[in-house]
Amino acid sequence: MILLLELQCKDWEHNRVNSELIFQLKSAFPSEEMKLYAEEKHVKKLADMLDSHNIEIDSEVIEWIDYHGNNADKAKEYEKVIRTIIESNTDVKKVIFLSSNKGTLLAVSGLASQYTDIIFCNVLHAALEAVCSEGLKKPLRTRIFELLWSIKHMKKYPQPEKQISMKDCLEKCDSDNIGFWVYTPCYQEELKGKVADSVISRTRFLHLPFYESEEKNLSIDENIIKVGIYGQAVNDNAQAIVERYNEAYDNGMVIFKVMSKNNKEILQQKNVQSIFDKDYVTNEELEEAISNLDFILIPYDRNQYKVTASGIFFDAISRGVPAITLDSPYFHFYDKYDVVMLAESIDAASKMISELHEHKDLYTRYANSERKLVKKALHENITTIKEAL
Secondary structure, rough: EEEEEOOOOOOOOOHHHHHHHHHHHHHOOOOOEEEEEEEEHHHHHHHHHHOOOOOOEEEEEOOOOOOOOHHHHHHHHHHHHHHHHHHHOOOOOOOEEOOOOOOHHHHHHHHHHOOOOOOEEEEEEOOHHHHHHHHOOOHHHHHHHHHHHHHHOOOOOOOOOOOOHHHHHHHOOOOOOOOEOOOOOOOHHHOOOOHHHHHHHHHEEOOOOOOOOOOOOOOOOOOOOOEEEEEOOOOOOHHHHHHHHHHHOOOOOOOEEOOEEEEEEEOOOEEEEEOOOOOOOOEEEEEEHHHHHOOOEEOOOOOOOOOOOOOHHHHHOOOOOEEEEEHHHHHHHHOOOOOOOEEEHHHHHHHHHOHHHHOOOHHHHHHHHHHHHHHHHHHHHHHHHHHHH
16 A cells, blocks of 8 residues: 655645656556545646546545644654554555655654654755755845744744754664655756755656646747736746837737736736636636636746755646746756747847747647656656555
């Protein structure tokens, strides 16, 4: 039996990537019994998404542990929950944590030595990003926000004088039956020297779990090119690219489709339309919106997503929507698959967007390459999962 535990995320958080990982696990182990434990809304949303794959697994709702502030302090609570779940199931061979934090890692470090016949796999979303950034000076805006937050919530979430680092949490998981999964196949070198070799040797690097969506038209028929910007990609770079396009390259052939209520300034610019004017968007609405785009703009800084996957990127390529990005190590890795259009600067990205209507054949070329990559990524992930478990 494989137990799937989501102890960190609730409601819609990571529900897409979790559902696709479960799909890949079922593809790797079709006859293996699986059971999901998660917060009530997360269970429901995952069930809805798995239904599109014709997958149904047993699930049980558990109370979500409020860890905000310092989840390492919740290690004993996590350990109690995990132990209860393991003991309530027979023939458990594998336990997969769909999202891991300091608290769950510390809990696993103790449990693994007691349940030596069980393989514990920990999916590390932002955990390795934390390892690489620990010790670095945070931006002033971030430090001010964290200070104000801690003052406001100090009674409910008291902070210890010194928090244990993510690096220490990972290195405490030193049992051979503990493994780690990372959704970036390109950053093994990035981790060397930042975490113990024993951690790296037990880490498996996967592509972000996504699957190819329904067939879509691989051509641009309309005169207007629709370029989408949403999520974390609606940043200062995106605003600068839109501004530069409007100032120097506006040819009346491009409309930017933006999904963000946080960046009001970009929504006030010319050639910009808001896709949604509400806080929560269903997966169905998001999928339809992305499928109606011609290109997607993902202008992350080089320091963003060093060892964390971009869900926006895989959202797009799984639907055959080519991505325009600023050059960075993450996107440079995927450039070899001919699925991204790399720009060296804000101006270069703006100019590239203005010329899209002259090279509509690029859309078909990149969209076809993306389909090949999604199939390849699925095959490689299933192979890696089988090897890890």
